Structure formats: C-alpha cells, structure tokens
Amino acid sequence: MDTKSKCRIIAIVTALIMAACLFCASTAAAEQKNEPIKIGGIFSVTGPASFLGDPEKKSMELAIDRINAKGGIDGRMLEAVIYDSEGDPSRAVRNAQRLLTRDNVIAIVGPSLTPTSLAVVPVLVRAEVPLISCAAGNQITDPIKPWVFKTAQSDIHAVSSIYAHMQKKGIKRVAVMIQSDAFGESGRDQLLGQAGDFGIEVVAQENFGTRDTDTTAQLTNIRRADPEAIVCWGTNPGPAVVARNVQQLGIELPLYNSHGVASPRFIDLAGDAAEGILLPTGKILVAELLPDNDPQKAVLLDYISTYEERLGETASSFGGYAFDGINLLAEAMKGTDGDKNKIRSNLEQIKGHVGISGTFTFSGTDHNGLAPDAFVMVRIKDGTWELVE
Amino acid sequence: MQEFLQYFFSGITNGAIYAVIAIGFSMLYRSTDLINFAHGEFVMIGALTMVTLTMTLHVPVVPAFLITVFGVAILGLVFERLAIRTVSRPEPIVLIIITVGASIFLRGLAMLIWGKDSHTMPPFTAHQPLDIAGARLLTQSIWIVLIAIMVAACLHFFYKRTLTGKAMHACAINKQAAWLVGIPSKLMTLLAFGLSTGMGAVAGIIIAPITMPAYDMGSMLGLKGFCAAMLGGLGSLWGSVLGGFLLGILEALGVGFVSSGLKDATAFLLLLLVLYFRPGGIISAVKVKRF
Numbered sequence: 001m002d003t004k005s006k007c008r009i010i011a012i013v014t015a016l017i018m019a020a021c022l023f024c025a026s027t028a029a030a031e032q033k034n035e036p037i038k039i040g041g042i043f044s045v046t047g048p049a050s051f052l053g054d055p056e057k058k059s060m061e062l063a064i065d066r067i068n069a070k071g072g073i074d075g076r077m078l079e080a081v082i083y084d085s086e087g088d089p090s091r092a093v094r095n096a097q098r099l100l101t102r103d104n105v106i107a108i109v110g111p112s113l114t115p116t117s118l119a120v121v122p123v124l125v126r127a128e129v130p131l132i133s134c135a136a137g138n139q140i141t142d143p144i145k146p147w148v149f150k151t152a153q154s155d156i157h158a159v160s161s162i163y164a165h166m167q168k169k170g171i172k173r174v175a176v177m178i179q180s181d182a183f184g185e186s187g188r189d190q191l192l193g194q195a196g197d198f199g200i201e202v203v204a205q206e207n208f209g210t211r212d213t214d215t216t217a218q219l220t221n222i223r224r225a226d227p228e229a230i231v232c233w234g235t236n237p238g239p240a241v242v243a244r245n246v247q248q249l250g251i252e253l254p255l256y257n258s259h260g261v262a263s264p265r266f267i268d269l270a271g272d273a274a275e276g277i278l279l280p281t282g283k284i285l286v287a288e289l290l291p292d293n294d295p296q297k298a299v300l301l302d303y304i305s306t307y308e309e310r311l312g313e314t315a316s317s318f319g320g321y322a323f324d325g326i327n328l329l330a331e332a333m334k335g336t337d338g339d340k341n342k343i344r345s346n347l348e349q350i351k352g353h354v355g356i357s358g359t360f361t362f363s364g365t366d367h368n369g370l371a372p373d374a375f376v377m378v379r380i381k382d383g384t385w386e387l388v389e
Numbered sequence: 390m391q392e393f394l395q396y397f398f399s400g401i402t403n404g405a406i407y408a409v410i411a412i413g414f415s416m417l418y419r420s421t422d423l424i425n426f427a428h429g430e431f432v433m434i435g436a437l438t439m440v441t442l443t444m445t446l447h448v449p450v451v452p453a454f455l456i457t458v459f460g461v462a463i464l465g466l467v468f469e470r471l472a473i474r475t476v477s478r479p480e481p482i483v484l485i486i487i488t489v490g491a492s493i494f495l496r497g498l499a500m501l502i503w504g505k506d507s508h509t510m511p512p513f514t515a516h517q518p519l520d521i522a523g524a525r526l527l528t529q530s531i532w533i534v535l536i537a538i539m540v541a542a543c544l545h546f547f548y549k550r551t552l553t554g555k556a557m558h559a560c561a562i563n564k565q566a567a568w569l570v571g572i573p574s575k576l577m578t579l580l581a582f583g584l585s586t587g588m589g590a591v592a593g594i595i596i597a598p599i600t601m602p603a604y605d606m607g608s609m610l611g612l613k614g615f616c617a618a619m620l621g622g623l624g625s626l627w628g629s630v631l632g633g634f635l636l637g638i639l640e641a642l643g644v645g646f647v648s649s650g651l652k653d654a655t656a657f658l659l660l661l662l663v664l665y666f667r668p669g670g671i672i673s674a675v676k677v678k679r680f
Contacts, residue, residue, distance in 0.1 A: 046500075048505070048605060050505045051505065051506070180650065206644075206649040207648075207649040207650040207652070208649065209609075209652065209653065211600075211605075211606055211609045211610075213402075213403060213406065213596055213599060213600040214399050214402055214403055214599065216395055216398065216399040216525070217395065217396045217399040217400075217641045217644040217645050217649070218644055218649045220392050220395040220396065220399075220645065221392075221644070221645060221649070224392060236506075236507055236601070237507040237600070237601030237603065240507075240509075240601055241599075241600065241601065244599075248518045248525050248527055249395070249518075249525050250518070250520075250525060265506060265507070268509060269507055269509050269601050271509065271511075
C-alpha cells in the first residue's frame with residue numbers, strides 16, 4: 001500500500017468517526033427531556049469485601065426496577081450506573097469522579113466500606129451531590145456533612161445492644177478480642193467508650209489478624225484476666241477461629257460477637273463452636289421470628305421474597321443498605337425535578353421511613369436516622385438463630 | 390506455667406505450618422536459585438482442593454491427601470513448563486517478577502473456582518482437645534506437627550540416600566559440573582518445582598481443618614513461610630524447619646508477653662535482627678552472594 005492510499009483511508013475513517021460523534025450528540029440533545037435520571041452506585045463488587053458489594057449492587061438494581069415498574073419518579077425513569085471499587089479507596093474516588101463528570105448522576109449510593117466512603121466524601125461535598133453511604137463506620141456521618149447520609153446501622157447501636165444485654169445479665173467485667181482492621185478498630189473505640197455508661201469494665205484487650213490460624217495465645221491472656229464475658233469484634237473468618245479456640249480451651253464464659261458475623265456462613269464455619277454465641281443483628285436475619293406488630297416485618301418479608309425469587313440466593317442485611325438508599329432517595333426526589341439541593345433538604349426531612357435496616361428519621365443533626373431498635377439480640381442455637389430478650 | 394504451655398502449643402502449631410511452607414521455599418531455592426513468590430498460592434490451592442475433595446466429593450482423608458499433593462505437584466510442573474522454562478533471559482529478577490505475576494493469576498483463578506467465601510472441613514480425627522497440665526492441645530495440632538516432622542525426615546532421606554536426591558543436590562552445588570557427569574539438570578529443576586509445590590500442598594492440607602481456607606489466604610502464609618526460611622537459612626532443610634518453629638513460638642510468646650497487636654511486628658523485627666547479624670540465616674547452607 002502506498003502512502004497516498006494510506007492517507008485516504010485515514011481521512012475516510014476520521015470523517016466517519018466525526019460523523020458518528022455528531023450523530024450521537026444530536027440524538028442526545030433531542031432526548032434530553034425523556035432521558036432517564038441517572039443514579040450512581042459505587043460498590044466493592046469484587047475483592048475481599050465482595051460479600052457486601054455484590055448483594056448491594058443487585059439490591060440497587062432491584063430497587064430501581066421496582067420504582068420504574070411503578071412509573072418512575074414524576075414520570076421519569078431511573079437508571080443505575082454502577083462501578084466496582086474493588087474495596088480500594090483510590091479506585092472509589094476515580095469511580096466517583098467519573099460518575100460526576102461523565103455520567104452526570106444526580107446522587108450516589110455507596111461505597112460499601114468505611115475507608116472507601118471516607119475517601120469519596122470530600123469529592124461529593126465539593127461537587128455538592130448527595131451521597132448515601134452503605135458503610136457502617138459512624139465517622140461517615142459524625143461530624144455531620146450536609147451532603148452525606150448513610151443507611152447501615154453503626155457500631156454505636158451494636159455496642160449499646162450488647163452492653164444493654166450484659167447489664168440485664170449482671171455482667172460487669174468483659175474482655176474484648178479485636179480484629180486488626182478498620183472494622184475492629186471502630187468497634188473497639190465504641191466498646192471502650194461506652195463501657196462506663198453501662199457500668200462495665202474492660203479488663204483485657206487483645207487483637208487478632210484477619211487471617212490468623214490460631215488465637216489460643218490471646219485467649220489464654222484473656223482467661224488470665226478473669227472476665228465475666230468475652231466480646232469478639234471482627235468479620236469472617238477470624239471470629240470463627242476465635243469461637244473454635246474458645247471451645248478448645250474449654251472457656252465457659254458467654255461469648256458475644258458483632259453484627260459483622262451475622263450470616264449463616266459464620267455458623268457453617270464455626271460449627272459446634274457457634275452454639276450459644278450471642279450477637280446483635282439487623283432484623284432481616286430473623287424476619288420470620290419477629291412479632292407481627294413489628295413495623296419492619298412486612299417490608300423485610302417482601303424484600304426477602306423478591307430478592308430470592310429474582311436472584312436465587314439468600315438475601316442479606318448488606319443488600320438492604322443499598323435497597324434503603326435507593327428508596328430513601330426516591331422519596332426525596334419526588335417533585336424536585338432533579339434539583340440536588342432540594343433532594344438534599346428533602347432527605348433531611350424524611351421521618352419514619354420503614355426500611356430494611358430500621359426505621360429512618362433523618363434530621364439536620366442525624367444523617368444516619370436509626371435508633372438502637374434497628375438491632376435485635378440473637379443467640380445461635382442448634383445451628384440457627386433465636387431471638388433473646 | 391499453664392499459660393506458658395498454652396503459648397508454646399499455639400506456637401508449635403503455627404510453627405509447624407511455617408516450617409512446611411519454608412521447606413517448600415528452601416528446596417526450590419537450593420536447586421534453582423529461585424524464590425517462588427507464588428508459593429503461598431500453592432498452599433491455598435492445596436487447602437481448597439482438600440476441602441472440595443473431602444466435603445463435596447466425600448473422598449476419605451488419606452486418598453484425598455495423596456490426590457491433592459500429586460495434583461498440586463503436577464500444577465507446579467505445568468507452572469515451570471509454561472511460565473519459567475519459556476523465559477528467554479532467565480535472570481533472577483525476571484523470574485521473581487514472573488512468580489509474583491503467577492501468584493496474582495492463581496489467586497484470581499481460585500476466586501473464580503471456589504468463590505470468595507471461606508470454607509471449612511472437619512479435623513482428620515475427631516477427638517476432644519487433650520488436657521496437658523491445664524493447657525489444651527487440639528488433636529489436629531498433633532497431626533500438623535507429626536506430618537511436618539515426617540515430611541522433613543522423608544526429604545532428608547531423599548537427599549542423602551537416593552540417587553535422584555543426590556543428583557538434585559549435585560545440581561544445587563554446581564549445575565555445570567552436574568551436567569558434565571550426566572545429570573539431566575533441566576529434569577532436576579522440573580522435579581524441584583514439583584516437590585516444592587507438593588510441599589506447599591501438604592502445608593495447605595494440614596491447616597485446612599483449623600483455619601477457614603479462602604482464596605486470599607496464600608499471601609500472608611507465603612510471607613511467613615519465606616521469613617521462616619530466611620530465619621533458618623534459605624536452602625537448608627533443617628534450617629527451614631528450625632526457622633519455622635522458632636518463628637511460630639516467638640510469635641506466640643510475643644502475643645503472650647508483649648502484645649497481640651504487635652504479633653506480626655515481633656516476627657518481622659526478629660527477622661531483621663537475624664539478617665543483620667547472620668545474613669545467611671541461623672544455619673546458612675548457601676553463601677550469600679547470589680544477587
């Protein structure tokens with residue numbers, strides 16, 4: 001091929017590309033009015049936290065499809081634009097920038113983790129776009145940032161549920177066993193901070209790694225401190241190793257765990273050692289067992305049956321964070337015609353919204369909107385959960 | 390005393406695991422001058438294969454053990470053939486980077502095959518934990534230590550008494566001289582890969598019942614095993630065993646008497662100290678002038 005024909009081909013290709021671009025631009029302008037409203041999602045769909053991100057992504061799509069099936073918001077359809085952060089804060093920031101500049105989303109739901117959420121908060125605050133985080137860490141909404149909300153129950157309520165239960169049982173001396181990661185650190189702050197309010201003394205503090213194979217040395221230290229109960233704060237599989245080691249050492253103390261292991265997987269992993277473990281959990285895990293007068297019962301059973309029918313897998317409380325996020329957003333979007341500032345102030349006005357994680361009542365000083373009743377205490381018995389009073 | 394014994398039991402259990410992983414590193418290094426940073430992933434694949442065989446396919450423990458070790462060893466051979474042998478300029482740094490790449494690849498592959506959840510399997514023999522002077526010992530821990538020592542003894546025998554073992558040893562000492570006397574050095578390299586990854590599988594299998602194997606367990610175990618090998622003396626069989634047990638016991642004592650928050654730090658600090666005073670490890674089998 002000579003140089004001349006090469007040049008010609010390049011010219012033709014360039015012209016074609018330009019024509020295609022022009023065509024796209026003109027159609028886009030024509031459809032501006034009926035174009036769906038875009039809502040962004042950033043979840044840890046893959047990577048170590050995929051157990052959170054994967055159900056969150058699916059639940060967000062489920063919630064949006066349900067809203068669209070009912071005719072959308074003020075006649076406009078919703079569209080989900082979801083990116084995978086892989087649990088990496090810097091990738092989450094890139095995702096957020098892309099959602100804001102390229103996709104022009106009206107609000108963002110997610111990210112799934114506390115570190116990723118904290119990383120994207122400044123980006124959203126600068127752009128003045130509402131963010132509804134699905135992460136548990138209470139640093140996200142404390143102190144209050146005008147544009148940032150969250151739907152997951154925070155550690156504050158989990159710890160106060162555990163301590164309230166201990167207070168009823170007359171337990172005064174506890175030992176804490178903390179996983180060495182952000183989840184564990186955040187739990188430890190609450191466990192140490194709230195102990196005094198319930199007349200409880202933390203007599204021993206030990207750490208374990210996310211991938212530790214054996215924690216008997218730490219538990220031996222705990223036994224030496226002679227506590228009346230042990231609280232283990234972590235996510236699978238660490239606490240299952242701890243539970244097995246407690247059984248191995250023949251420690252007969254009540255073992256409390258965090259909501260981080262509130263899944264059937266934990267019972268599988270810990271086996272016999274899970275028997276008798278107490279933990280706070282969102283109500284979804286025990287939806288069937290709730291009394292009929294619980295306002296959340298109907299909402300929960302509805303979500304569980306639709307989710308399981310559509311996806312063929314067990315619904316978890318994690319998916320509920322994104323599901324609540326979209327529903328809260330939809331409620332706030334009504335009549336705003338996409339004005340972000342109005343959406344933000346409408347979110348703050350929401351009262352008594354019954355969701356999966358609890359009943360949300362936001363205000364100018366509370367951007368999590370949940371009360372301690374978002375948690376119930378459960379005990380593991382015969383390989384399943386039972387409600388405890 | 391009771392506490393000390395409990396720390397010690399915790400230490401030898403972890404130590405035996407580190408030892409078996411360290412042996413895998415050492416054996417490969419000794420014959421090929423190569424540090425396989427994908428070794429931890431072979432441990433992970435061993436553990437997860439064992440779980441699948443015993444839990445899903447209901448194969449009894451002993452045949453499942455053998456199938457897993459041979460399966461992973463063959464995977465190691467394939468790895469050598471496809472990723473290592475094909476390199477046109479086999480410089481140490483290039484090969485090491487290839488093993489790092491392989492480790493990421495294997496982790497991703499395992500995530501696709503076994504999913505992201507942790508798995509579980511029962512111990513080899515169901516027994517109540519033994520009570521020794523007030524300290525509790527799991528029967529699985531006894532299995533772990535026994536198997537680790539047996540593996541080391543078998544390898545010792547292999548290197549000292551069999552022709553193939555001696556041939557591998559010869560290759561390790563001087564590849565060209567070995568080639569001159571008719572030892573197929575390429576075959577020996579291949580064999581070293583098989584043995585090393587097989588060792589990794591053994592480590593994975595023995596810990597499968599006490600940890601919850603998942604696709605991401607390999608890197609930390611690999612790192613600890615590498616530390617143990619460096620500590621004892623990279624390239625030395627008994628050095629690796631010693632390094633493994635030492636690392637495990639010191640970690641447990643560190644948790645017991647210093648702080649559990651500093652568990653990993655204690656181990657790595659120790660490694661730095663040893664390398665500062667004895668760069669070749671406690672039992673240095675090879676002169677440190679490789680790179």
